[in-house]
Amino acid sequence: MLIPSHTLLAPDEMAEADRRAALSGLSSYGLMEQAGRAVAAEVLRHFPVLERAVVLCGPGNNGGDGYVAARVLAESGVPVALFYLGDPDRLKGDAERAHRNCKINGAPLSAYRPDGGKADGDVVIDALFGAGLARPLEGEVKALVEAVNEAECPVVAVDLPSGIDGRTGRVMGAALRAQHTITFMARKPGHLLLPGRDLCGHVTVTDIGIPARIVAACAGRLAENGPAVWQASLPRPETAQHKFVRGHLMVFSGGPSATGAGRLSAAAGLRTGAGLVTIAAPGNALSVLATQLTAVMLKRIDDLDGLEGVLEDKRLTAFVLGPGFGIGERARAFALALSGRALVLDADGISSFSEDPQSLFDAFRQERGEEQGQRVLTPHEGEFARLFADIAGDRSLGKVEKARAAASRANAVIVYKGADTVIAAPDGRALINANAPPWLATAGSGDVLAGIIGALLAQKMPAFEAAAAGVWLHGDAGGRLGAGLTAEDLVGAIGPALAGLLAG
Numbered sequence: 001m002l003i004p005s006h007t008l009l010a011p012d013e014m015a016e017a018d019r020r021a022a023l024s025g026l027s028s029y030g031l032m033e034q035a036g037r038a039v040a041a042e043v044l045r046h047f048p049v050l051e052r053a054v055v056l057c058g059p060g061n062n063g064g065d066g067y068v069a070a071r072v073l074a075e076s077g078v079p080v081a082l083f084y085l086g087d088p089d090r091l092k093g094d095a096e097r098a099h100r101n102c103k104i105n106g107a108p109l110s111a112y113r114p115d116g117g118k119a120d121g122d123v124v125i126d127a128l129f130g131a132g133l134a135r136p137l138e139g140e141v142k143a144l145v146e147a148v149n150e151a152e153c154p155v156v157a158v159d160l161p162s163g164i165d166g167r168t169g170r171v172m173g174a175a176l177r178a179q180h181t182i183t184f185m186a187r188k189p190g191h192l193l194l195p196g197r198d199l200c201g202h203v204t205v206t207d208i209g210i211p212a213r214i215v216a217a218c219a220g221r222l223a224e225n226g227p228a229v230w231q232a233s234l235p236r237p238e239t240a241q242h243k244f245v246r247g248h249l250m251v252f253s254g255g256p257s258a259t260g261a262g263r264l265s266a267a268a269g270l271r272t273g274a275g276l277v278t279i280a281a282p283g284n285a286l287s288v289l290a291t292q293l294t295a296v297m298l299k300r301i302d303d304l305d306g307l308e309g310v311l312e313d314k315r316l317t318a319f320v321l322g323p324g325f326g327i328g329e330r331a332r333a334f335a336l337a338l339s340g341r342a343l344v345l346d347a348d349g350i351s352s353f354s355e356d357p358q359s360l361f362d363a364f365r366q367e368r369g370e371e372q373g374q375r376v377l378t379p380h381e382g383e384f385a386r387l388f389a390d391i392a393g394d395r396s397l398g399k400v401e402k403a404r405a406a407a408s409r410a411n412a413v414i415v416y417k418g419a420d421t422v423i424a425a426p427d428g429r430a431l432i433n434a435n436a437p438p439w440l441a442t443a444g445s446g447d448v449l450a451g452i453i454g455a456l457l458a459q460k461m462p463a464f465e466a467a468a469a470g471v472w473l474h475g476d477a478g479g480r481l482g483a484g485l486t487a488e489d490l491v492g493a494i495g496p497a498l499a500g501l502l503a504g
């Protein structure tokens with residue numbers, strides 16, 4: 001059995017895996033030896049001719065890994081300087097044994113003056129804190145971390161750069177900026193969530209011998225977003241299908257001066273394989289839209305009565321409401337009328353409920369309609385705070401926990417957007433997305449995402465999988481374009497991104 005590469009283990013889950021490995025008869029010191037050796041090998045791989053390895057050892061098992069790495073590096077002829085935090089004679093358990101086996105004379109951390117920024121400078125091995133970081137760095141450790149960052153020494157971090165919270169990816173007081181991070185068995189959420197991801201540099205996962213079945217049993221309901229999670233439910237065009245089988249997506253447009261966002265969503269929906277896409281617009285926007293649309297159809301809907309008439313048509317299989325729509329009573333009424341159908345609620349559709357989010361959640365809670373439960377909310381950070389002010393402001397929660405709490409409260413799938421978008425379902429499943437290039441931060445990019453997810457919903461993909469696949473496709477399309485991409489280009493790159501997926 002292999003550990004799937006999208007597996008993520010929170011620090012407490014990793015500790016549980018460690019505990020179960022020991023119960024199954026594996027030597028925990030043996031795991032530490034494997035970890036330390038792997039660190040030394042990684043250092044030599046990246047810096048084969050290093051002048052001096054500086055190993056910084058903390059007071060726990062992360063420090064233990066550091067003592068093993070220091071010993072192995074010295075045995076292979078590398079000059080090693082070792083600095084420790086706290087009194088090494090007070091180390092316990094495996095770390096005490098690793099220290100005892102390491103014959104290098106160290107010095108207190110305060111004695112270290114980083115020597116960086118040049119070819120023959122220090123390579124720092126950061127074994128201060130890993131999974132056991134319990135509070136913000138302060139005092140001499142904080143000062144040292146800042147000095148190492150300032151000196152621009154290359155840093156190889158053991159498990160996590162010290163100062164990064166493995167659960168949330170947050171910086172606790174200060175954190176080292178690593179070039180390489182080597183972690184064990186599986187990555188932790190902090191390797192993917194920001195700012196942790198940026199401070200880890202290149203991450204390598206090493207198997208130190210904990211059986212895969214133990215890792216799988218300890219892993220929770222969080223993973224990295226990727227095709228392995230949802231490929232099985234991705235709609236695949238079949239030879240005998242006609243367009244009506246591929247779903248009918250309706251996208252709501254704003255008024256005459258706000259049709260662009262809806263058009264982007266609709267175009268993205270068509271590219272993502274919805275058989276039919278219709279833009280619904282108020283009468284005064286029809287002439288503007290008519291000059292712009294070809295394959296996308298157009299339907300006049302002015303008010304709630306008009307919408308309710310259209311909703312009689314059950315061949316409409318999904319809806320996108322929000323991009324360019326305008327904030328206010330009309331948006332609220334439309335969203336509530338659509339709450340029993342497969343719906344992507346984005347942008348203005350979300351912001352319209354900032355005064356009374358509970359009215360939206362109550363509507364979502366009423367189980368009705370064929371597409372019940374197929375609701376996706378796609379807030380960016382500002383919109384998230386408008387709907388879930390208390391959750392957004394809770395400093396004890398990381399982005400994953402926030403998205404989960406919001407999904408459970410709203411009874412909808414939440415796509416909490418950003419460079420580290422988190423997708424969460426009301427039942428606790430969650431994914432962190434990491435394939436999005438920074439070029440996606442461009443006007444209209446969110447509208448394209450809403451259309452992609454809408455089209456997947458229209459093709460009957462379940463909401464969580466549709467949201468996750470949509471976010472991934474959006475990122476992949478962006479990655480294919482690179483610098484200078486616009487939302488229009490993004491629509492054009494959906495085809496190649498989908499083709500890549502369907503071929504895989």
Ligand SMILES: NC(=O)C1=CN([C@@H]2O[C@H](COP(=O)(O)OP(=O)(O)OC[C@H]3O[C@@H](n4cnc5c(N)ncnc54)[C@H](OP(=O)(O)O)[C@@H]3O)[C@@H](O)[C@H]2O)[C@@H](O)CC1
Binds near residue numbers: 128129
């Ligand atoms: N699990 C596994 O399978 C394997 C795990 N392995 C390794 O073990 C690591 C986890 O070890 P760990 O649990 O001992 O925690 P670790 O990161 O060393 O930190 C705890 C120490 O730091 C201290 N401390 C905390 N915050 C502080 C602060 N801000 N400022 C100052 N001090 C602070 C804290 O002190 P205390 O809170 O008790 O006062 C305690 O002494 C893991 O990352 C991996 O490298 C491998 O060996 C292979 C197998």
Ligand SMILES: Nc1ncnc2c1ncn2[C@@H]1O[C@H](COP(=O)(O)OP(=O)(O)O)[C@@H](O)[C@H]1O
Binds near residue numbers: 418419421437445474
């Ligand atoms: N720095 C970034 N790196 C990667 N993706 C990003 C970044 N910033 C934003 N995105 C993504 O781009 C999209 C922007 O959506 P949104 O904020 O709604 O923008 P707009 O309203 O302009 O369409 C989201 O999918 C978001 O996850």
Ligand SMILES: [K+]
Binds near residue numbers: 127128129130157161
């Ligand atoms: K570390």
